[in-house]
Amino acid sequence: MILLVAIALAQPFRFDRVDILAEDPGTWINYDLPQAPVAFTQTAVRLVEQVSVQWQLPVTNLYLGTSIASQSLTYELPWKHGLGVHGGLQTSLLLPRGAVLGAHWRTGRVRLGLGASVISSATWAHVDYSQWHVLPTIGVGVGRKYEAPAG
Amino acid sequence: MFLLWFLACGLVDAEGEPRIEAHRCAAGYYPENSATGCAKALEAGFGTLEFDLVLTRDDVAVIHHDPFVNPEICTLADGTRLGEEEADRVYFKDITAAEARAGYLCGGIEVEDFPTQALVDEPIMTWAELLDMIEGHPDVYLHIDIKWEGDLSRPPDTYARVVMEEFWARELPNDYYVSAEYPEPLQEVEKLDSSVVTSWSWPSFPDGESTTLVAIGHELQTTLGTEDLVQLANDAKVDELNIPWQVADRRRVEDAVASGLPIQLWTLNTAAGLEAFGKWPVEALITDYPAGDAP
Numbered sequence: 309m310i311l312l313v314a315i316a317l318a319q320p321f322r323f324d325r326v327d328i329l330a331e332d333p334g335t336w337i338n339y340d341l342p343q344a345p346v347a348f349t350q351t352a353v354r355l356v357e358q359v360s361v362q363w364q365l366p367v368t369n370l371y372l373g374t375s376i377a378s379q380s381l382t383y384e385l386p387w388k389h390g391l392g393v394h395g396g397l398q399t400s401l402l403l404p405r406g407a408v409l410g411a412h413w414r415t416g417r418v419r420l421g422l423g424a425s426v427i428s429s430a431t432w433a434h435v436d437y438s439q440w441h442v443l444p445t446i447g448v449g450v451g452r453k454y455e456a457p458a459g
Numbered sequence: 460m461f462l463l464w465f466l467a468c469g470l471v472d473a474e475g476e477p478r479i480e481a482h483r484c485a486a487g488y489y490p491e492n493s494a495t496g497c498a499k500a501l502e503a504g505f506g507t508l509e510f511d512l513v514l515t516r517d518d519v520a521v522i523h524h525d526p527f528v529n530p531e532i533c534t535l536a537d538g539t540r541l542g543e544e545e546a547d548r549v550y551f552k553d554i555t556a557a558e559a560r561a562g563y564l565c566g567g568i569e570v571e572d573f574p575t576q577a578l579v580d581e582p583i584m585t586w587a588e589l590l591d592m593i594e595g596h597p598d599v600y601l602h603i604d605i606k607w608e609g610d611l612s613r614p615p616d617t618y619a620r621v622v623m624e625e626f627w628a629r630e631l632p633n634d635y636y637v638s639a640e641y642p643e644p645l646q647e648v649e650k651l652d653s654s655v656v657t658s659w660s661w662p663s664f665p666d667g668e669s670t671t672l673v674a675i676g677h678e679l680q681t682t683l684g685t686e687d688l689v690q691l692a693n694d695a696k697v698d699e700l701n702i703p704w705q706v707a708d709r710r711r712v713e714d715a716v717a718s719g720l721p722i723q724l725w726t727l728n729t730a731a732g733l734e735a736f737g738k739w740p741v742e743a744l745i746t747d748y749p750a751g752d753a754p
Contacts, residue, residue, distance in 0.1 A: 431684030
């Protein structure tokens with residue numbers, strides 16, 4: 309994983325979008341948002357932590373996501389009318405800890421995603437893959453204007 | 460409708476309900492850690508009492524939250540208010556139990572956080588006096604909170620020995636666990652008896668440091684994955700963790716509990732907070748309003 313990211317980062321890449329609501333790790337919408345009425349500040353802080361800047365890599369349809377909460381490598385396969393599917397690896401400071409997959413729709417500068425995050429409890433502080441969660445996720449991103457693939 | 464169902468799939472409330480602990484003998488009703496407060500808490504039948512112990516210069520355990528006589532709740536015996544500057548502090552490690560009890564009265568000052576608290580001005584209670592009260596209430600779960608704060612306190616091994624030996628000498632049948640803000644006294648308790656359940660109040664908020672900055676620092680570390688609840692408990696050699704609700708992260712708490720680490724949350728003083736956090740898989744919720752009438 310580290311080798312792949314190193315290779316990808318060795319090439320120039322460009323900004324694609326900011327996912328205000330990111331699909332990885334997907335914990336904010338499932339765990340933190342319900343606590344908002346009693347823990348508003350914490351909910352807001354964790355919203356910020358999961359905001360993900362997505363970078364388009366030189367490899368076609370490959371994206372690097374970077375947030376405090378997660379760092380991911382995702383492949384997006386476009387279909388038609390802006391629709392597509394995606395899947396990828398999510399990490400905690402480059403320690404693989406789960407996957408993300410789903411479908412998305414890109415129109416103009418907006419990207420909407422719907423999918424699932426499969427996430428473990430593994431971190432560098434405690435490399436433990438015994439606990440897993442499958443979380444439904446929603447993604448809302450804003451960024452570069454979408455250009456439909458040629459052909 | 461689909462969206463609501465979709466979003467509901469990720470969160471499952473824990474079965475059962477956490478134990479409710481009366482924080483400082485239920486400071487919402489009577490002065491914290493007071494003889495009257497603890498007596499009333501026992502009379503009310505609260506399931507768990509939490510209280511704090513500090514050691515005096517002559518190694519007597521007294522019931523008080525801070526390593527110094529707290530000027531926000533105590534006065535001199537003649538009613539004179541204590542200075543609130545750091546230089547004015549009277550540390551328990553520097554005075555005897557007799558001086559503490561004869562020299563100060565606590566519980567007669569209005570506390571902004573507890574507007575409905577009944578004021579009762581009385582001497583600082585000893586651990587022995589509290590144990591006298593607890594006898595006859597075998598079903599009360601005890602949360603013994605050792606308030607050791609490094610150089611501001613007597614040595615941690617002395618804390619462990621004095622507190623636990625006095626408790627064990629009574630041979631009370633009550634279930635109990637021991638907590639502290641730093642691992643050192645808990646490790647000393649474990650040396651005395653490894654079967655004692657110890658809970659580390661994490662994170663520590665060192666005196667003089669901004670609690671907000673400390674909390675943000677730990678929030679970032681746990682989010683980045685450079686700190687982990689199970690790793691923290693393992694490194695500190697404690698059995699459980701006691702976490703302020705403001706820094707608790709539900710997913711991480713769930714994972715830690717599923718890994719076998721019991722967790723308590725403190726201090727929840729609203730009805731909404733108690734209800735919301737009551738759905739987490741935690742062992743206990745600590746509150747100043749254990750009667751179910753939190754605002």
